[in-house]
Amino acid sequence: MIGSVAMGLALNAQAVAAQPEGLWQFTIPALSDKREFLLLDVDGEWLAQEGGISMQFDHRDDRLSFRADNGGRVDAHVEPDGSLSGMWVQPRGPLGYQPMATPFHVSPDKGFDDSWQANLSVQSRPYTLFLDFFTDDDGRQRAVIRNPERYALGKIGFRVDDDGDGSFTLVSIAGQDPGPLSIEPGGDGTLRLAHPDFAHPIALRQVARDEASAYLPRLPGSDTTYAPPSAQDDGWRVADAADHGFDRAALGAMTAQIAGYDPTSLQPQLLHSLLVSHQGELVYEEYFYGHDREDRHDLRSASKMFGSAMVGALQQQGVDIHADTRTLVDIFDGMGEPLDDPRKADIRFGDLMTYSSGLDCSENSALGSEEALWTQTQEPNYWRYTARLPVLFAPGERYAYCSASADIVGASLRAASGKPVVALFDQLIARPLDFGPYHWALAPNGEGYLGGGVYMRPRDLLKIGAVYASGGTWNGQRLIPAAWVEESFTKHIEISPETTGMTQEEFDNETSRAWQGYHWRIDTVRVGDRSYDSYEANGNGGQLLIVVPELELAVAMTGGNYYHGGVWSRWRQRFIGEHIIPALGMDD
Numbered sequence: 001m002i003g004s005v006a007m008g009l010a011l012n013a014q015a016v017a018a019q020p021e022g023l024w025q026f027t028i029p030a031l032s033d034k035r036e037f038l039l040l041d042v043d044g045e046w047l048a049q050e051g052g053i054s055m056q057f058d059h060r061d062d063r064l065s066f067r068a069d070n071g072g073r074v075d076a077h078v079e080p081d082g083s084l085s086g087m088w089v090q091p092r093g094p095l096g097y098q099p100m101a102t103p104f105h106v107s108p109d110k111g112f113d114d115s116w117q118a119n120l121s122v123q124s125r126p127y128t129l130f131l132d133f134f135t136d137d138d139g140r141q142r143a144v145i146r147n148p149e150r151y152a153l154g155k156i157g158f159r160v161d162d163d164g165d166g167s168f169t170l171v172s173i174a175g176q177d178p179g180p181l182s183i184e185p186g187g188d189g190t191l192r193l194a195h196p197d198f199a200h201p202i203a204l205r206q207v208a209r210d211e212a213s214a215y216l217p218r219l220p221g222s223d224t225t226y227a228p229p230s231a232q233d234d235g236w237r238v239a240d241a242a243d244h245g246f247d248r249a250a251l252g253a254m255t256a257q258i259a260g261y262d263p264t265s266l267q268p269q270l271l272h273s274l275l276v277s278h279q280g281e282l283v284y285e286e287y288f289y290g291h292d293r294e295d296r297h298d299l300r301s302a303s304k305m306f307g308s309a310m311v312g313a314l315q316q317q318g319v320d321i322h323a324d325t326r327t328l329v330d331i332f333d334g335m336g337e338p339l340d341d342p343r344k345a346d347i348r349f350g351d352l353m354t355y356s357s358g359l360d361c362s363e364n365s366a367l368g369s370e371e372a373l374w375t376q377t378q379e380p381n382y383w384r385y386t387a388r389l390p391v392l393f394a395p396g397e398r399y400a401y402c403s404a405s406a407d408i409v410g411a412s413l414r415a416a417s418g419k420p421v422v423a424l425f426d427q428l429i430a431r432p433l434d435f436g437p438y439h440w441a442l443a444p445n446g447e448g449y450l451g452g453g454v455y456m457r458p459r460d461l462l463k464i465g466a467v468y469a470s471g472g473t474w475n476g477q478r479l480i481p482a483a484w485v486e487e488s489f490t491k492h493i494e495i496s497p498e499t500t501g502m503t504q505e506e507f508d509n510e511t512s513r514a515w516q517g518y519h520w521r522i523d524t525v526r527v528g529d530r531s532y533d534s535y536e537a538n539g540n541g542g543q544l545l546i547v548v549p550e551l552e553l554a555v556a557m558t559g560g561n562y563y564h565g566g567v568w569s570r571w572r573q574r575f576i577g578e579h580i581i582p583a584l585g586m587d588d
Contacts, residue, residue: 019141020160020168020183021133023212024191024204028094030126034119037074037104039066039084041114050074050120074120083107084116087422089442093125095150098453099446100439103426121437123296123455130215131193131204133160134264143170144264148214148272148289148560149298157266173266214290217271218259226252229275229285232293234459235434235475241276241283241583250583254575255286267567270560271542272297273458276580277466277554280475284580285459289560296438296455297558300539303454306425307409308353308488308519309464312472312480313428314416321416323350323487323518331387331411343391349412351395352405353518354492356499358393361386362400370403370451380444383411399499399516403451406519407443410450421448432479433463452539458556465545465554468535489535489549491515491522512569520547525577527586534572542568546576555580 040047048055048066055066055074064086066074076086083105090100106118130146141160158170158181170181182194184201192201210220218224226248228240242248254274261269272291276284287293314321328344339345343358351357361368368389379385386404410421417424422440425448430438438460441453467473468488472480493499495514497507515522520535525548537545542559555576561567 019162020143020191022206023209023215024131024133025207025212025215026129026131026193026202026204028127030124031122033122033124035072035088035122037088037116037118037120039064039076039116048074084118088120089446090123090439095125095127097123097125098441098449100455101422101442101448102437102439103422103430105431121296121439123439128214129193129202129204130212131191132215132264142173142264144266144268145170146215146263146268146270146560148270150562157264215263217261217263217269217288222259224252224256224259226255226284229282232459234436235463236282236459237280237475239281239283241278244278244281244283245584246278246283247583247585250579251284254579254583257579258286258288267564268561269567271571272558272560273556274575275458275462275556277462277469278584279552280466280470280473282459282462287458291558293457293459294436296457297543298541299452299454299456299461299543299558300541301403301406301452302461302537302539302543302545303452303456304403304406304450304539305464305519305537305545306429306454307406307413307450309467309480310413310421310424310428311349311353311409311518312484312488314413314424315481315484316472316478317428319416321349321412323348323353325349325412325416327352327408327412328387330415331383331408334415335384335387340388341391343394344387347391347395349409350492350518352409354396354399354516355402355405356396356399356493356516357402357405358391358395358397359386359402359405360390360392361402361404363403368402368404373404373407373451381447382443382445382449383408383447387411396493397499398501399493399495407449407451410448414447421450429464429479430460432477433460433467433474435460435463458558461545461558462554462556465547465556468547469549469552469554471549488518488520489522490517492517495521523572525572525581527577527581530586532581534576536572538569540565542571544568544571546572548576548581551581551584551586553580553584 035051038049046057050068050072053068055068058065062077064076071091073089074086076084079085085105087101087103092099100123102121104118104120106116109115109117126149128148133143136142143158143160157173159173161169161171163169167184184192186192186203190203190205192203194201213219229238231238241251258271272289273287311321327349328347332339347357363369373382386408413424436457439455441449443449467479468485471482472478472485493516495516497504523534524531525534532548532550535547541562544557546555557571559568
């Protein structure tokens with residue numbers, strides 16, 4: 001049975017009542033967020049340890065590779081200045097966590113030219129489950145399940161049926177999955193919840209509601225008065241929002257509204273962070289549900305946009321990469337195979353970045369969906385797998401949201417630069433923008449996956465929004481050509497029933513009309529009688545980076561409303577249109 005941990009929250013030592021009530025918690029503890037790595041060169045003999053455990057060594061050309069028995073790996077090289085640069089690869093974890101790559105860069109130890117010591121950042125991979133029993137307005141007993149990290153078991157609310165023998169059944173109010181879940185007293189003050197995702201029932205312990213910071217948006221009594229963000233020596237210029245013309249009281253009222261959201265709602269607003277930059281300065285930064293500025297949040301598909309950003313950064317370095325690049329032709333040439341369909345010769349880089357390649361890779365495809373990509377085992381190289389997918393439509397004819405087409409952009413990035421995707425991002429984006437630690441999901445062949453799954457601090461995500469809001473610059477230095485920003489923000493294909501091939505009803509159930517740029521969704525923010533063009537990178541659960549160039553405004557949000565697009569898809573209007581822009585005095 002998977003063990004449970006109370007995380008220091010107050011436990012209820014009383015026996016389980018006949019009618020369960022209150023808040024209950026199950027936890028798989030987070031890993032330590034640091035792992036010590038030590039590397040020594042003793043007379044040409046390399047010695048390495050990870051977490052105090054010796055690692056196996058492999059040396060090829062100027063590359064150093066060290067492997068631990070737990071599947072962890074460090075790939076590194078010594079820079080001309082004596083520093084050590086590389087990637088720590090964190091192995092696959094339980095509950096579906098993918099292998100992750102974390103870049104690092106350390107100077108040699110003082111006094112020892114051939115000795116390096118680093119605290120490698122870890123994607124900590126916690127798992128928390130809250131089960132909350134409460135009485136609704138009609139006096140009926142209800143329950144909700146909340147899983148802050150992944151929302152795996154908490155899509156809906158439940159009614160609580162008494163089975164009459166001391167056990168209970170949770171029945172979905174909406175009649176959807178998961179099916180009925182059984183609950184039994186554990187005899188040790190716990191409740192035992194049986195769920196098909198676990199091999200055995202899991203044990204939950206009662207916790208004090210007013211101490212459960214990961215369950216409530218804010219603990220009772222928390223201050224929601226506006227305060228300027230703090231300077232963190234991370235590249236951000238911070239400012240008081242009032243110095244940019246914002247109404248501090250209005251921003252504080254927005255914070256108070258978020259802090260007051262009810263987590264027992266059947267459509268809860270699980271907003272984890274909200275940050276705002278204006279004219280290149282960070283002016284608002286707030287965190288909820290126990291999150292803070294150092295948390296690296298799963299960005300899901302919002303990280304697809306990184307491929308487009310790297311194209312622009314390569315262009316700024318003088319590399320010849322552009323929207324007309326024929327990615328699939330290059331992949332087949334690299335495999336030494338002829339094109340299996342002549343129509344693939346017409347698929348451009350730009351078609352891949354606008355989800356209009358015509359490949360059979362929509363999220364409903366049995367062959368090319370993200371789920372199909374990750375569950376198939378015959379091809380560890382996802383670029384090759386995607387290149388071999390059937391062609392259904394001519395390029396540019398149909399819109400089909402496709403994680404595989406975002407990922408395959410990495411093939412051209414690697415061909416143009418000669419660097420792996422994660423190393424290229426680190427060189428072109430992360431280091432120039434003074435990123436803190438971040439973690440990148442890897443495909444089975446060890447290449448960085450561009451379809452989603454990067455863990456990053458919200459402050460760092462917002463930096464990319466600030467770059468695009470300024471037309472491609474960061475603190476006065478050009479990172480991306482202004483022409484590429486403009487091209488990325490151009491309306492290349494409309495997202496509509498006609499271009500998706502859906503009926504109006506199907507379309508309305510899945511999305512809304514908008515336009516697609518190069519990995520940026522083009523929409524509008526309404527403020528009174530005015531509308532502002534907005535450019536959005538988004539991901540499941542409420543991972544959002546939104547740019548309003550007319551106001552040189554960028555907003556980053558992270559959230560936990562996984563599989564509830566009807567909730568987080570409204571956050572653009574709910575927060576930017578109803579609070580942030582009006583607070584800037586732009587609603588007149």
